[in-house]
Amino acid sequence: MMERLATWCRLKSPWILHINAGGCNGCDIEILAALTPRYDVERFGILLKPSPRHADVMVIAGVMTRQIAERVKRVYEQMPEPKFVLAVGACALTGGVFQNCYGQAMRVDQIIPVDVYVPGCPPKPEAIIDGVVKLLEKAKGGAPADEGRRE
Amino acid sequence: MRAEGSEGSFIEGLRSELGDRILEARVLGPRRVAISVKPGDHRIAMEALKKFGGSHMSTITGTDMGEAIEISYHVWCYQAKMEVSIRTGIPKSSPIIETVSDLIPGSVLYEAEARDLLGIEFKGLPYEGRLVLPEDWPEGVCPLRKDWKPDWLK
Amino acid sequence: MGLGLPKFIPEALRAVAKRPFTLMYPFERREPPEGFRGRQVFDLSKCINCGICAMDCPAFAIEMVEVGGKRWPKLYMDRCVFCYQCAASCPKNVISSSKLYELAGTSRSKLVMAPEPPAVGGDRA
């Protein structure tokens, strides 16, 4: 009972934490644009939170640079359970044009488990909202599905 | 101070300042001039450029040319409206050159970047430590040298 | 306070009277403009298996895979940066754009577009 209530609450207001793991800002600007009047995701109760301890969803964009990989992991560990990760943009998914650069450490899903992947370079704010909607559908299913998750 | 002029007359003007110190002068395109000087003379050339309003360091490029490392100082001359590349080569075995950061203070970060990526030592550079490379990057490995290859190419 | 009237109060009041600026996505979907670079469409009946698209791709998103004895382009959408250099390089205009942009998936394997060459499918019109 309490659990269902908690899930319901979570779905009604997923608070997100936005992290740039060293991208070109394109995706970050679009994530930010999703919060501004034209798209206004706050109408779904989605709030951008500056602290990982308040957040349910981590929105991560950018290539994992060597400098930032360890820090991303640390931030992820600080988020309370259950936590979800939304990877935005080609860089976060695989590295995009930066594949095989010496500054790129690895893909995001090699460091932390990713729930929903949003391809695009950069994806439209609508596509990011679409990703959030798919993430919420997944979260509604109770326990996070194992698909796409790595240990 | 000179008014805006063609590249050829600009090179003539530079030659009258620097004489034989210019080993080679080329026109790269409209408002683009490249001169080659011996290492050590690059500071004198930069002093001479100040007469043309050349106080803006656009950037410093270091290039691994095999035996030598070539350094290009790209200076924009405000009055002459000319981008001058001062090129000089230093041996790869002992890549040491005098800094120009006392002549143009804005070149500190460019020199620090070239030191990181190509292992050029700038004598008298006030900035210490790494600028762009990660903290866990091995000491003495310079990624922009041609003999360094990323893992996937090895 | 001697600060004068902040400039935004009349502006904010005017905005109250106007229609909301917000798009009601995902309930209302606005069509992207003509020529939007969305998901690629491959017309493999025109493909001559040259592999120039794979060679020019800046993100290494196209891989030529062998299906039925010939090499066909396989697109990894998770790597794709939607620059459409492949379409520009293609000598036969095999690749065209669509307006589909809602591509989010729950796993990376769902983001791979395997080639469906006309000869292998057999009875493809």
Next chain:
Amino acid sequence: MGTADLIIGPQHPALHEPERFVLKLDGEYVVDVVPRIGYVHRGIEKAAELRTYIQDTYLVERICGICNVSHSLVYVQTVESLQGTEVPPRAAYLRAVVHELNRVHSHLLLLGVVGELFGFDTLFMYLWRDRELVMDVVESITGNRLISAFNVLGGVARDVDQSQVKEAKKAMEYLRGRMKFYKKAFAEDPTVEKRSKGVGILKPSSALDLCAVGPVIRGSGIKTDIRADDPYAAYGEIPFNVITYDTNDSWARFMVRVDEIFEAIGIIEYALDHLPEGPIRARFPRRVREGEAVGRVEAPRGELVDHIISKGGDKPYRFKCRTPTLANILAACEMIRGGQIADVPVSLSSIDPCFACEDRLAIIDVSKGERYSARLRDLMAKYGASR
């Protein structure tokens, strides 16, 4: 009590060049600053040497997603001058149009972020609302909202038709009206005035010494603009003014950007009115001849320099790119020095690194040796900004 060290950075989301600044504090005042950059060092220069010229066009676009048009423009212009290719006049005009659209969107973005930094969220929301209009125009012309993939070797990737021109001109006309309102807001609003006037002083002499570029040097009263001094694309034929302000403070740099938006709108309208007919693309070979070239463009943030050395073949031998923020970091340090901590975000954002969006700070109190972590927002809240 002695001085304390305050480390700003490095987690730095809204930026192509995350920096870390170590501030030496004496109470509320900043005594000295040491920059450390490179947290997003991806190795683009090396990667460019390993990819072909065609692939590099899209690689350099992603150095910075905000001013991507400038990055691809300077790259293609440098390679074209290396090869000696003339771009068709229609392509040169279209390049200028998209370049200016990019400048408008970048300046609006910064001004909005600055509004948020002031604790003036209304300004942020309104500016970003009107920015969406520019994004729509960019999307209809280039096919994507941000990364345009518009400039290609030899010309531009796609043509515009009459309906797009009409739509763009309509949007620009509307935006001009809105910008008049925003200019008034920036010039007269008490919040903006209190937070930015007299903050982050950069004297003209130090701006010249530190090789500052773009709106930063123009905000110190020095009239220099690559579009005017070293014209490229179609800028030699388009009339526009170089904006300067001489109050040397953050406010001057914001006002330079506000006025540049007006100029950019003028350039876009002029270029669309005088768009020559003809092809949009010249043939460009895969292999580029031997030589070297230096290219410069005026990106929204200032001078952007590319230096390409070719030894023949389809890959560049050396690709060097100097982004404007790198040139302005020293100037930013100069602005911060001597100011208060509360003014640091405003000074930094006035060079347009979008520094303050989501920064993280670690405060180290030297006398105690303790280490705290805080986010810039928390810190700003502590020091008076509302958010």
